[in-house]
Amino acid sequence: MKKTLIMTTALCGVAFTAAAEDLTVVSWGGAYTKSQVEAYHKPWMAETGKTIISEDYNGGLAEVKAQVEAGNVTWDVLDVEMSDAVRGCDEGLLEPIDHSILPAAPDGTAAAEDFIDGSLLECAVANIVWSTVFAYNTEKTTGVSGIADFYDLAKFPGKRGLRKNPKANLEMALMADGVPADEVYAMLETDEGVDRAFAKMDTIKNDVVWWEAGAQPPQLLADGEVVMTTAYNGRIFNAAAGEGQPFEVNWDGQILDFDLWVIPKGAKNMEAALDFVAFSTDTQRLADQASWISYGPARKSSGPLVGLYNDGKTPMAEHMPTAEANLGNALVNGFEFWADNQDELNERFNAWLAN
Template identity: 60%
Template sequence: MKSILIATTALAGLASAALAEGEVNVVSWGGAYEVSQVEAYNKPFTAETGIKVNMIAADNPATPLKAQVEAGNITGDVFDIEVSDAIRLCDEGALVEINPADLPAAPDGTPAAEDFIDGALQDCAVANIFWGTVIAYDNTKFPDGAPTTAADFFDLEKYPGKRGLPKSAKRTLYLALIADGVPADQIYEKLATPEGVAQAFAKLDTIKDSVVWWEAGAQPPQLLADGEVTMATGYNGRFFDAMVGEGKPFTIIWDGQYMDLDMFAIPKGSPNPEAAMAYLKFATDTQRLADQAKYIAYGPSRKSSAALVGKYKDGTTDMAPHMPTNPDHMTTSIMDDPEFWADHDAEMSEQFNAWLAG
């Protein structure tokens, strides 16, 4: 909450300055992710247009966005938000609609509407990155053979040790079903039934006493590094940073990864609407999305960016094998369904919390 207040205050303080022509306020998630955006988007955007980019970090940019909309005082221009928030705020009339025909085509002329991966274009938002919730393990803990599947995460006998899981129905129930043999393309169908939900909780029961629950993205790599767990689920970019950036002995299991995406949206009434739209178009072109992958292991939302993804900023690590959108990692992946969770999140969260307390 403190960081949200700081972000909101920072936005208010920047509002008067940003009203001047040639500036744009971009609200994002901070950390290594923000660094990747500054390097790949902001610096070249300013160099090309002369428009200054003010970055404001928030734990979840949708929070200050909702607060500004409710207060009728918009101080941010571009917000990096999740799909469900983009859909809801668009339905409420709070966001600017975006015509895919206005977005840059791919280098070979392919229209943006055909170049973005399915789900990356919404009525009022454009995705920049795909990211995955994946399993990672400490590869010094299993000398007799490494785990390779979601089912192995639940096998405490063969792969002993505590497990790290998020305190979230959305981020755990799917994994339990995958581990219990439900095909990835049937996960939502199962979760829509009482029997499917019961099946997921029954699978979670098998490891419940061995789970360390986490709530912030930085925790899973730290739990592994501290030896508090031998396996954990978490965000693939966080694990990549720990593995490649910090040299931690971790390995990612891509089986059953839960894929989601982040999107740029512009609120109606933003102080700098023209600069905001110019930034959104620039930041979501083919080259810029490929450039971001130089700094963090999140997949570009455009098909044409894939061939341009090169090496990590260290100049030696090939990034393609670390991308959640790598074809080899998507064979058993589950794509987030924001409409499903809009209908079921409240009830499932209530059941999940009751199960945790039981």
């Protein structure tokens, strides 16, 4: 696991051991963690004088569960997907978070009213709205119209990048097969619907390059290993706007999701963890993060404060997954569906991969 020690002062020739008051914050790495470091970590450390130790992971609750069950919780704050927040709370792996600690909006609107509907849970506080999309290199691929093209190997021959997880893949496969977005989860509730999704994925299975970390899809495109890949929208934006890569997002069939802060049950630094969660999800901090990556803030009051990318010239609003022009065929992640069905579908997905 990648670890980054972010310190408030330079320590020369002195061995440093994490002290009890240091905060370990775990997230997804790459451009996303950088946006959090710039918008949340550095200002919080400057204000409190405490140190944040930043660690990266690839998602899921396996390590949280292992730490909690062993009674040795080393993580303090964790960035998770919505379905994991729901499930982790239901399974007693996460601490409840009193929403009254969250600061009001600048105009006095209470946090509970200011956060986007559905983004505050018993054990979690959302920070961003993001999406799984598909993308391609415009210098090598043209004429892409929608999600059906991702599965059209005759028209667009070449490898495809997919996350090594059934989540989002099943939904996008059904939409590529002609299922309207608003019917996808009703279909996945049936054996026939799940069979149909896997049958659609069968059509490209031999041409898939599997990825696990969010930094991989832009690299796969840059290296020419794939013609198209699913990806987190902010990673493609960062590669295009921040690195000059000729990448383009196609928003058709995007899967909208929240990422949220949670605190593992038994975290050793509860007071600091709660302070960090409240600080990092205030109106200004969420707007600040959006200048580093194209993920939408979870607070309504942050929206008007979102301006330019940190290059000082690229307007961010049109690159947000929640921009009106990008919502034509969007699907909100079925959080409860995945909380209820993740284990069963993981098992089937892994068996499918092995055959």
